[in-house]
Amino acid sequence: MQHSVKNCISNNLNVATIENSTRDYENTIKILNSLQTNAQYLKVARKERLLHHEEYSKTILQTQKYLIRSGVTLETLDTLPVIHITGTKGKGTTCALSESILRHHGLKTGFYSSPHLVEVRERIRINGEPLQKNTFTKHFWNVYNKLETEKVFPNDMPMYFQFLTILAFKIFLSEKVDVAIIEVGIGGEYDSTNILRNVPVVGITSLGLDHTSILGNSLKAIAWHKSGIMKPNSRAFTVPQKRSVLKVLSERSVEKKVNLSKLTVVQPATNLITPNIIHQPLHIYKLNFGLALINWEFTKMGVLNCTWPGRYQILKHNNNVYYLDGAHTLESLQVCANWFRQETRESTRVKALVFNVTGDRDSKTLMSQLQRCNFQKVYFVPNKATKSYTQDEVNYNILENEQVARCYLHRKYWYELQSDTCNKAKVKVLFTVSEILQDCDLDQCDILITGSLHLVGAALSILDPNFAS
Missing domain, CATH: 3.40.1190.10 (Mur-like, catalytic domain)
Structure with missing residues (x-):
């Protein structure tokens, strides 16, 4: 069954009707994901306008x-x-x-x-x-x-x-x-x-x-x-x-x-x-x-009774407090930085940043809004929760190797930005959000996760495994 579905996806959606008994949610999302626009096409299209x-x-x-x-x-x-x-x-x-x-x-x-x-x-x-x-x-x-x-x-x-x-x-x-x-x-x-x-x-x-x-x-x-x-x-x-x-x-x-x-x-x-x-x-x-x-x-x-997860959300997990906000524009990151500073103004915890941004956004300018938070730890990571993907996480619009390359570029930008400040954070590039959470568990941290709603979603899938339910 899985083999047949895989073949169907690779053959440009020539998917035969699947029996009702085998149409589970995971296979359904596989077929849905096959409708995503290829990342390489989007890249060429944007470049050539x-x-x-x-x-x-x-x-x-x-x-x-x-x-x-x-x-x-x-x-x-x-x-x-x-x-x-x-x-x-x-x-x-x-x-x-x-x-x-x-x-x-x-x-x-x-x-x-x-x-x-x-x-x-x-x-x-x-x-x-x-x-x-x-x-x-x-x-x-x-x-x-x-x-x-x-x-x-x-x-x-x-x-x-x-x-x-x-x-x-x-x-x-x-x-x-x-x-x-x-x-x-x-x-x-x-x-x-x-x-x-x-x-x-x-x-x-x-x-x-x-x-x-x-x-x-x-x-x-x-x-x-x-x-x-x-x-x-x-x-x-x-x-x-x-x-x-x-x-x-x-x-x-x-x-x-x-x-x-x-x-x-x-x-x-x-x-x-x-x-x-x-x-x-x-x-x-x-x-x-x-x-x-x-x-x-x-x-x-x-x-x-209104809730809207992933926007100015605060979660406590193990020894850490997580501040999640999917801000990804200049103005929203300014607000996000002010919010984090206000919420943690009396905290003595280690301040950590988890950041990623996608698309054609100006990463360096966006990150400049976060410098004044005086982070002691900074992590750059693709929008990936763990080493294995669920079908709901699959995004063919973004190439994973390009996400990783961009994380290293973010690290370079951060070093350039903090060269003019007294605060020198420890900066790491990791490949999954779960690795970052494990690293932060060694200290008591206030952790801001921002730059992308997809990144926030990856974090939520770990911090709150029953979130979607």
Whole structure:
């Protein structure tokens, strides 16, 4: 069985229908992973700038095509009540708060987010809970077999994120949710989630520079992409932004014919409730909470019970205290560094950093924000929990040897950065997160794990083995 699945994957998805009895979760994720874009292609495409607006714009048409093939018409999708949220910083937290508030108001909720921390099924939630493995598997094969059967040419299948988006929409329709909270993957205008045509509410969180090879090198360009999720007659909300960003968002709201052609800027919340995510810096929480806030009386229990792992999360394990935050932009790492310093200001523990960053991000500039934390130990590591991968950890978009090479580059950058400071940390490159945790267990440490949500997920899979359950 495993041999046959392996052969199928290597032959460009020419996968025969597998008997129900053998379609377990691990094999399902193997097939799903085979839809991931090859890292080498992405590298060449970015280098040669092959992926222009024309190329990205095809994503919407392709996703629509595969949605229809899966058995869901655009008209049927129009019946799904949706809150669509994008942004650079805080979109996941805003989605989580919105979902929790609405669920505690008595609504049946669907929640689609990315990336996952430990298991893929975290991305699709019903009433705040990730799909059970058997439920995910059942729905996966229902969609996959329909698409496989109707292929016009050998590779005529959706990409990884396209497939998961279609799967999420189909599940939310099947489950008859009262509202679906949809987090954009990257950007907005050309994101696969933007096949949605009937969107009552749109939220745009704080914008910053990220995914610049796709979205552009300026805040104006990024604002253009993010505002692409606005729809005719939708109500569009954002948080305070730079004037140049608000100008683009306002112009696009008129272009997109949003309700009353007006973008509403929501001010940070003032009447705060203490939620389970209060480790988040207060000014950041106020921004995200302000955007999620609907009605105070219906909000209280939702906020009190809202959790969003991997963002300003604190865990105690053995002799150590772990501070986990998936910050990966300049602004978010500034906030992350301040948060860690504030939380550990009275601690006498050894301060340690575990860091990795992926994509086209400027590692040295990002790391410069962490220098003032005065770490005594610094570790650079690929986004790998242990020597053996689970299928949920597989990421064909990133070559492992390139991740390792980048870790050594990070070490070089750190030495350069700390050459101008009095603080000289001990710096190591290790190959798995588990090796780092073992090394830290020799001391009592306050450990900041940041730079990548995938890195945080790898750590969580060790620190909390039952996390996905």
